Amino acid sequence: MKITRTGGIAALALVGALALTSCAANETPSGDGSSAPESTLSGTFNGAGASSQGAAQDAWVAAFQTANPKVTINYEQTGSGAGRETFIAGGSDWAGSDSALSDDELAKTFGSCAADSKAIDIPTYISPIAVIFNVEGVKELNLDAATLAKIFKGEITTWNDPAIAALNKGTTFPDTAITAVHRSDDSGTTKNFADYLNQVAPEVWDQKPADAFPYQTGEGAQGTSGVVNAVTNGSGTIGYADASKAGSLGTAKIKVGDEFVAYSPEAAAAVVAESPLVEGRAANDLAFKLDRKTTDPSHYPLVLVSYSIVCTEYADAAKGEFVKAYIGYITSAEGQKVAAESAGAAPLSADLAKKVADAIASIK
């Protein structure tokens, strides 16, 4: 029984090898290169971290496991901070995180990595954050960062405030009160939203960005769907949510330079691609210092970037091989398309995708 099975596998391998070599004559070599090593992957691999990329991870895992039937991948949505901690302690093979590793974290010893090697940040998931609103009779809304910050801080309390009217010539606003809805649970979306306001309008938004909403004002709702629900059902409401979940609600244009920019996947990807990298990092570390203060109207700076944090060299070579293949897949054009369809993510721009591919190629 055992002999026949081994024989069968050997025969299959032989046939496969013959088939592949015969194909190689008339196919592009890349086709062979990708299919040959993938079939050798097997085992169970664990990731943990940000829930922002949870929906995309589910789709990626499903697609990757279909292509590699012997691989089992678990991605636990424990939150960014817990994900980084687990990864540093060696409890997972990679981490998903809405913020890159801090310098303090980089100074630690990484449990899964080979001795004396460190981890790098690779951007794998970009999602524009939309400012959603529900005001009777108002179809379009233009806002700049300072006004947006004042609304969410509770300093502007009615829709017919002169500050809003000045940005929206030709629109008449009702005198209804503004209800600003924020996330009541901790969220990377809140952190990125606050980071935008803090960078562009620091004189209004004076709190350091964090996962929790910093001010005791406005209303809280649970999760992206909770915020979208509250904004939809309320009157005179405004909120922020991952753009893919905005549904039929009105979305505000935000002021970039001298123009008002609506969110789009391209504009979101562009601001990431053209932001500078964090200085003093390893050569292939792609931690971005997002340039929210951009004045280029082809950019949409209200964007969430989620990273995959991986070792530069794994203690276990099999894990290195897996991470290389898996992160390679999720950052490929195909993987990004899957994320766009399943989670409304903005695909990486072409030159960023190339940098990411180079970084992944360096993983050992």
Added chain:
Amino acid sequence: MTAVTARITAKKRLGDRLFSGGALAAGALILVVLAGVAIFLVAQSIPAFLIDPSEIKGSPSSFWAYVGPLVFGTIWAAALALLIAVPIALGISLFISHYAPRRLAQGLGYTIDLLAAVPSVVFGLWGAGVLAPSIQPFYAWLVDNLGWFPLFAPPVSGTGRTILTVAIVLAVMILPIITALCREVFLQTPKLHEEAALALGATRWEMIKMAVLPFGRPGIISAVMLGLGRALGETMAVAMVLSPAAVISFVLTGPQNPTTIPANIALNYPEAHGSYVNVLIATGLILFVITFAVNSLARWAVARRKEFSGAN
């Protein structure tokens, strides 16, 4: 006398021993489980009392400053829910036990029991999706017209996701428990007491006041305490409906509402890490203590009233 005792001991069969052993094991098991939960809570909570409070969300001055608004919110929401639910529940159960024609009473009883089977997440969806938006105009009216009254101080919530909405949802959730228990208790009222009251010329309401309610008082208290327990511990519905903030405020219709301990744990646990996890578990310990105190209070109240209850 001694002969009798000896005969009983001799007759103890296998079935008797198995059953008494099983009952003992079941009784012991509940203590073991409770002790296990208590030990887990205490052990995991200890770091929370020692850490630097700046590590806690919102950087309060101490752990107690963090947990204070939560304790207030938990008790406030539950108290409001009881205030709404208890009179209605008493009315329904008296109607079923003493007023309604038999057929109607049966149907109504089933309906109430059905309400108890609805999962809390469904109540949460209903509260956030239907009740909050439809009750918001009423809140706006209240604040406009009764804004001078501290409970309805402006500003009004724009979405209706306030502590009063939560209390209404909680009231609906605890209504079936209280109603079902009270109904059973009222049905147990000795017929002789009722007939005696009627024979002395009491109206039906006087009969209920003199015979049914005094007899049922311990049962009513038990039922209310069970309902209170559920209201204190309710998680999903509160998390989904409430617009929370770390405040102590009696305002019923505003956008900033004190939240409850279980809802706060549910909202923050998924993204918590490090010592913040211990802080959340410590708030769970506080809730455990509150629930324990409430139950002991109920026991004490029931025991104290026993001799006046009119039973036998």
